[in-house]
Amino acid sequence: MLIALEPIDETPAPLLATGSAGRAMKKAGRRTLGKEEATPDAGEWVRLMLRIRDERDRAAFAALFRHFAPRVKGFLMKSGADAALAEECAQDVMTTLWNKAHLFDPSRASVATWIFTIARNRRIDLLRRDRRPEPEDLPWGPEAEPDQEDALALQQESERLRAALKALPEAQRELIERAYWGDVSHSEIAAETGLPLGTIKSRIRLALDRLRHAMK
Amino acid sequence: MTSMEETIHHHIGDDLLMGYSAGTLPEAFSLMVAAHLSLCDTCRAAVAAYDAVGGALIEDDGVEMTEGSIEHALARIELASAPEPVPERKRCAVLPAPLADYVGGDLASVKWRPVGMGVRQAILPTSGKATARLLYIPAGASVPDHGHGGRELTMVLQGAFSDEIASFARGDVETADESIVHTPIADVGADCICLAVTDAPLRFRSLIPRLIQPFLKI
């Protein structure tokens, strides 16, 4: 429902549809992509999140912590934090997950995406000491009870996106990672990799085009 | 369901939307993106998708936590208070919530300063090298002819303006860089209010001698 129904001038193409548009997308191109063995799927993380939200379930929290805290720590270290600081921040991020569980909406984001946004915001006030301006809430939402089918579609698309990212050529994937991890602009990446800025921008664009294609 | 997006024709570029999601933009540019997302569903959906890319990347590998970290975390959440209520944000017909946050209220709270020819501006407090400011251009008046030392984004909040290239109404964002010298003119219907962000000082061509520009912070 966040997706424009008609083409608009200069419109950026979303990688990932949400809500009912996402459902339509899923029906149009259902595919099975390889899941990692023995790793719980996105749906399992959602079930654990909802147990935290509804029952304040500590075992569910511990399970999410075991999986995500090391990932948040790794993310912050790649962004320049030392191990001790990254560990402390990962603790903060997971505490925020517990405290703000009522704000988690599985029809809008996967648990990994939601945790990414919390970790990113923590990184901004920690490493940069900037404010993080957030957009106004949508005037018509959020709906009281998120649609189950929308939530399922969103979680499945998140898994497909993850698989599509893994399938990217190494050079493209690496530039996308750098764009997310680092507190570095494209021109700084250029200085470091020796690639001209235009090449970097076109590689990132190519990577995003591939992702879009994979999500169709 | 109607939405505002149908009326927006000029959006923010993919690189800035991705940078907003990654959290790597200067604060002034983040403010521009947040203000635009408040009015534009299309770009909001694009940012949600970039957030999902971040989520997929963070899933992939990690660094082990130290011994006892789970016990520590469980002890912390034991002490956690009841879920934090979401604070109600101020609503203003002209300023989207993130701008109202920076202004500290609605349009009446903006501290305008004249820059000549009836044009007024208010610099918003952001950190770093990039600058964000609100511009007030009387109906029918022009913003002084200027080029750009870097990248400049201008979003209309009230009224409309046109320049040599196109027309811009509420929610539309004009993106300009070094190569563009333009003269935006506010449409006659209403006074025009814009948010403008730059990563370099503007170079006004005629109105104000360049020497004193640093003192005016424009």
Ligand SMILES: [Zn+2]
């Ligand atoms: Zn837009």
